[in-house]
Amino acid sequence: MNKIIALVVAVVVVLFAASSMVFIVDQRHMAVLSSHGDTPSTLLGPGLHVKLPPPLQTVTLVDNRIQSLDAPDEDRYVTSDKTPLLVNPVVKFRVTDPLKLLAETRGDVQSLPDRLALLSRSALGDAFGRFTLSDALAKQQTVAEEARGAMDKSAASLGVSVVDVQLTRVDFPAAMADSVFKRMIAAREQIAADERAKGAAEANQIKADAIARQQAVLADGYSQAQAIRGEGDAKAAEIAADAFGKDPQFYQFYQSMQAYRKTFKPGDLIVVDSNNEFFRFMRSPTGGVAPDAPAVPRKH
Secondary structure, three states: OHHHHHHHHHHHHHHHHHHHHEEEEOOOEEEEEEEOOOOOOEEEOOEEEEOOOOOOEEEEEEEOOOEEEEOOOOEEEEOOOOOEEEEEEEEEEEEOOHHHHHHHHOOOHHHHHHHHHHHHHHHHHHHHOOOOHHHHHHOHHHHHHHHHHHHHHHHHHHOEEEEEEEEEEEEOOHHHHHHHHHHHHHHHHHHHHHHHHHHHHHHHHHHHHHHHHHHHHHHHHHHHHHHHHHHHHHHHHHHHHHHHHOOHHHHHHHHHHHHHHHHOOOOOOOOOOOOOHHHHHHHOOOOOOOOOOOOOOOOO
16 A cells, blocks of 8 residues: 555656656747756747756746737826827837846846836837927827837847837826817917918919010010011002002092091081092092093192
8 A cells, every 4th residue: 555655656746747847838939948057048939848847947938929018097298398298108019039038137027018118108208308299299100100219229128129109099188188279279370371371472473473474475466466567568558559550540539538538427517618629539530630641649
């Protein structure tokens, strides 16, 4: 009976020792195998591994997936124009160097979220401090990216890579929300007024340019029209001179008819001496000259 009990105890001891010497690392983790003394730690990947029983060797599992750090309470940050904001950030990070992480935290991997939270507050505080209120609200993604870059540099000493920083809430403290909104409205109205003034100035300049171009086109057109008219008048005079030179008597008759047209208007009553030379073609179709006699053009 004593032998059976001793055998059972021996088997239990062996199984316990075996279970403490064999371990499995899955795909979601990496393992750091630490030895007692000054022996350097070893990084192990997924699979089945063997180690010495504690306290000779210990294993620390480190999650190598992208993890989220979501602060339950908002933090207060101040912009460059001294306006406080309440912000809830979400930090996405991944452990890239488990050996460095264990060395920096002295084996306390669970303290990593607290250390990252401190880095987040410092990086976001610096990022918001470089922007005015209006810019911080309009460029939240830029603020978050600047904070991510600063965090990533600081977290590298922990063997951690900061993948992303998102701002899930950016708000004002309740006590000053109304005054901030009024100030923002006034600033936007000023920007709108400046844009309207700029647009009006540009519109006036465009109108002035259009009027100047119109006047230039009209002046050029008038100059061309006058030139064309002068050429036409000269051509007409040349044609008329050539035509009337062949029949001077008809030329006199035509000139007199033109003078009558310009002188007499419908309804006019004119009392003159009918023997006046001006009316000679009213007295006779030939102007008082024999049809066969040569006629010399007269100036009316």
